[in-house]
Amino acid sequence: MEYQNLLIEDKNRIRYITINRESKLNALNQQTLSELHNAFMDAFGNKNIGGVIITGAGQKAFVAGADIAEFVNLDQNQGAELSRKAHINVFDLIGNGGKPVVAAINGYALGGGLELALASHIRIAANNAKMGLPEVTLGLIPGYGGTQRLTKLVGSGKALEMILTADMITADEAYRVGLVNYVVGSDELILKAEEILGKILQRAPLAIAAAIEAVNAAGTAQGFETEINAFGKCFATADTKEGIAAFLEKRKANFKGE
Template sequence: MSFQNLIIEDKGRIRQITINRESKLNALNKETIAELHTAFADAFGDNTIGGIILTGAGSKAFVAGADIAEFVGLDVESATAVARENQKKVFDLVANGKKPVIAAVNGFALGGGLELALASHIRVASSNAKMGLPEVTLGLIPGYGGTQRLTKLVGSGKALEMILTADMITADEAYRVGLVNYVVAPEELITKAEEILNKILQRAPLAIAAAINAVSAAGTPEGFEIEINAFGKCFGNEDTKEGIAAFLEKRKPEFKGK
């Protein structure tokens, strides 16, 4: 499959999706949003792929935000439709995916770029990364899940500070407040993301998918019930029987995703 704004590379069972608009600091325009939808839907549906790394081309930016020029001419109705459609097509698609997505944040992750990282399941940042939600400087608020997912990660106090001041934070501060899982040297960024994914890929795929779904429901009224039902459904999987047998027999399990 050919893309104008993405580079797709496979390394074993890991697929790397790189947003390739380096001259525009990998900003999210309509075409890139559409391509991300296709790329993620394809990766989630490909049985040979176990996990995804998402990053931006070059060293300056993961994604510097949305393409602001595309906001010109929007009114209340059309802006609401854009936010709803793009959340569903990309941000919710990533967050609700059945395979782990790691955002490898290189450089600036601002606005929609930070929201894309927030939609990912795990975040690794290069030491030169800077993150923020500057929408209020345009008279806007985050529209791709930023108010919800940032709050879930760092709490309402820090989320409100970042959103209301529009200030960027460094990679080290992002790590301190729980926004990213690791901070590494720029040259180690993809290697660290691959290391995490390769460890995950040794586990039972159906259990991984169920865990992602249950964690996504944390804090909702249905969260505990979703966890209970998902736990029970595991006992209908061949992998669960294999995992229990392997533990009792003191051997390494051989999971098949069934």
């Protein structure tokens, strides 16, 4: 399909998704969220795509938040439905996707923009990036998964500090508290994302999907059982047989995602 607010490129089994609303600091309006849903559904269903790198156009912003103008006339039920729809169609879709998603945070990641990065599996920040959840300054709270995913990454104390003060943190502080995996120079950002994703794409695709599922269940009542079941299911795959054979034969495995 044609995208108005996204730039899509597929190369070396990687889908590059760039949110292309630079004049609006790449804010997430409803059309952009709809396009993200379609782009990720297509990537996850495409056998030629092994993973995704998502970033924002320009140097100023990854995503500077939601498009607040769309919130003006919402009532309680409409607000809840807006949040629920975004969870299901975009943020949970990314977080629960069976292919790795790397967020390349190239500037401001605020509100829904930080929540988009939090839904991704790995986060890399440019050294000029700043991150925050300023929703309480609007009389709101994060509604696209921020209260849950940020807490899981940095703990309730730091999550509450960020959410209740609405203060931004630097890329270096984000790294220190475990919010991002790496901080690099702006010119190295996509290269670092490609380096990490390139390593992942050498591994067994079905095992990658199983690992994402199991890690997502960490801390829940079903966490250990999810791991046990996912581990067992691996033994039904040709990739597991290939991986074990390659190890014993001291050769490189040839995984096919089967």
